[in-house]
Amino acid sequence: MPLPAEQMRFLASVHPYDSLPDAALLSLANVCTLKRAAAGDTLFAVGDEVRHLYIIVAGEIEITDETDVQLSILGPRNSFGERALLRHDPASRIATVTADAMMILVPAPVLFDLIDGHAQVAKFFDRRRPARPDDKNSATMPVRQIMTRKPVTCTPQTPIREAAALMDQHRISSVCIGETGRFCGIVTLRDMTGRVIVGGADPSAPVSSIMTKDPLMLGPKALVMDVLHLMVERGIGHVPIVEGTKLLGIVTQTDLTRAQEMSSADLVRRVANATDAAGMARVTAQIPQLLVQLIETGNRHEVVTRLITDIADTATRRLLALAEAKFGPPPAPYLWLACGSQGRQEQAGVSDQDNCLILSDDVTDAQMPYFADLAKFVSDGLHTCGYFYCPGDMMATNPRWCQPRHVWRSYFEGWIAKPSPEAQMLASVMFDLRSIGGDETLWGRLQKDTLKVASKNSIFTAHMIANSLKHQPPLGLLRGLATVRSGEHRNRLDLKHKGVVPVVDLGRIYALQGQLRPTNTHARLEAAIKARVLSPSGGADLIEAYDLIATTRLEDQARQIKAGQKPDNHLDPSALSDFERSHLRDAFVVVKTMQSAAGSGKAALG
Template identity: 35%
Template structure:
């Protein structure tokens, strides 16, 4: 290029991101390191499967980018770039780039691209953001059905639009309430105190609290209604309504707007909407009177997951549903075990049964093993330990029969280490945090992902409050925890090819858990604990850490998208295994993935690797052993 043309190119670049952020001296010298090329309309600039070694910058005209399946990725005119993924990742190209008008492009060689990326972070960040946008689109696309509508995203308002609200005043009689329900052909009636929902009366309430007890029908409705019921805003998404019903064990959920009721959503409404039967499964589990019945109900979970995956429900919501069913299974097994022990041991001592790991985070998938522990009250009577041991034996056996394998690391309440009085737990945690060794770090990190499931939740709350005050003081402990978080590298090679197992029964497979889901969980835990955040769920931890600046907000959002996509691929794989009658795991062969899934997994793993590198640079761990 002649000097005049070089000056014009520099002016052009100065008007477009990311070149506009480059220093003036760099920008003035850059055109001499680039070449120009003219392409007629319909000319292919890049081809799927063919190496590309230049960043393409459109100076005039327009291009479109399509993936290997022919789906449109983007279109752009002046200033549009293409080819960055082949420069920072793998060759050959994963995209077709075609001129849709007569087009003049500038070509920036690979070496110059890397030189600029290394010397100017804003330049590199621009292309990282492009990849993050593609990952976000991928995460979103797996939660959308073939018609392009988000599954279970209808609002509660949509579900009740055709049904009139059925109410009676607080001073109504039982007979008057039943008459209104019959006249309106409704399975429930809201009881109002003025405009406020004071209670709800359902068909089940009438059977169990009125008919079965021979209550006078002319008496007031208030004593037999469910007071202060769970309510939800009218615009709540159907999937959130479903999860609320499952987690709170209700079949009728009043919807409110500006504090006033506008209708009631029932479990039947949701079943009709999406054929999701999680509410019914949980309800059936709570009705079982022996372990065999609970085991039979738990056997429905794989088919439930298969249905949810087929309907493209998001991974975040699927794991919450699976967790809620798992909670119901474990609670019912505890209740049955307590009934069995009551004859010989009397009532149970004061204790709290906790779930740990993925269940505590509401992130349980298929094939998850057991992780639980017990806090026994300090004032529990002598012999309470023997009771808890007997209880744990029965619950663990029941869970194993229901499809939840025993923990290989023995992190279960059957292990005396994982059932202690409160003072014993407090003593152990003080030592873990202030004198950390690898085993202590593992034990503490497991407990940080804990949630009370049954019993006296105040015991868990007291221990959690103590730990929250100790952790910020344990800088060495946090350093060890950081080191553990960096140990699980994503299965991605230097040139962004997948790293597969080389030997054994898992040969040539990709592990989606260890360096994928697990790595993100570890990163979220470190950032949350370091910032003193109390969230347990990984998604909530990342977003909260991003809000307080413990992690870059864009990085947090990208990790959330990466978690969603990797988890969805994992769940789809597990659903296929369950349908085929094989035990679900987190290992699959890349050949079983579509081109879209392979491409997006690479992007997701790249995000994880970048977040680990940033954490490593911010918190060096090489001095801790």
């Protein structure tokens, strides 16, 4: 029998079911059932088949793993069970009632139908699905992302000759006609040719006499594919974007071409061909727009950050080439390396530069000024491109980080032998080094030797683990999320230092323990599972938690960019639904659990 009216109203108030049309909501209510359970009841255990999604109406449910470690406590408006359902696997968690509960049960086939048939439901339950190949194109982008805002306009009374002069002055193929905030029509080069040059219209006549009145238009919610289809079907090259009678922008064939070319590959090509840092900066200024596009077309976070980092790598190599052209060939072999987020290929919407130079042991004191000049040239160029100077001076311009290989070897040996707080910090940074440009043989053997020595030093490893635990997930005492307490980011979540960094630190520890050479966090976790440093189940949970945290961070940065704000790493938790907050907290609990295992000295394999 259908849900009672009171429970149906409750279901209608819970996201994402509140987005369902009335008919779909009524249909859902007719197939759901109501279940009551007493404190102490086990709803499902590890290995059980899960057949329903559970939506809590009242009471409290504890979720634990197979070792009885508490992962979360869920209250009204939260749901559980979707993990096993979406994976099509038996339960890997235990759900126990800790306070008398009432739940709405959604049958698994019904949940899958909702995901397939309703975008808002899919967004919540299917958000970590890799995008389909046909999703990853500019055609699915909102038209507002590619339209030319504030197009050139003139009044209906403007002489045709002046309208033509405007088009020539701005090097555009159309002028929009408007008056007192009202869009009236459009004049294109085709109109000028057909109606003036061929048709003989008087150039001094008002432009309204040759304009196309009420042209084909689209609203701001249209997609790029709508514009494309309209242009192809009607044989036009200009589509005004209008809301009511107000002109918001215009999309031309040039805009479409630019959107199709707006890819990391295009930005890499343009950076690689730039003749100076200023030219590169004009390209890297488009990275925020690229970030938004990559997120909105469904790319996974590790793909997004990899593509964005590729642009920084290309800029660095181009600046190195320009430096050599300016200062002459290098007097000795060298290698430019990146650390930090660039070293891990994890750059996003906010990034400074962290880099260093390893020089051949053949370099002489007389040759060192050359590399000081090269480092300054490249670092200044990167700053011009938006990769601002490192506040901690972790750059090749610092003589400490521009040294022959034997000095670098002594650095690592010293940090490992005497793991002081500074040594731990520096080692953490330098274990993320990745070659960018120059002689890669200067690092390969040194990296391998360093990992081998470090992994066998239990005292150093213990200090590195302790250092990594300084970054704790933002979990509150009362089962909530701990936000920043003061300052400009008060009441917000720090998704970098409290979210992403704890996983980055764990990945670095696993790489150290397994002598694994990848620097990318996602790649490190996968390599750790393969090398049996990390258990398949624990590794899968940690990767899933990392994916959710990192994706949430990037999605919030994309939102900030679209709102015209400078992206940062701080999220207002009130912007999330109950569902999103619950799952984000679960992800933090997984990270905390893995930290506890590392800190207690327990083997990751359990």
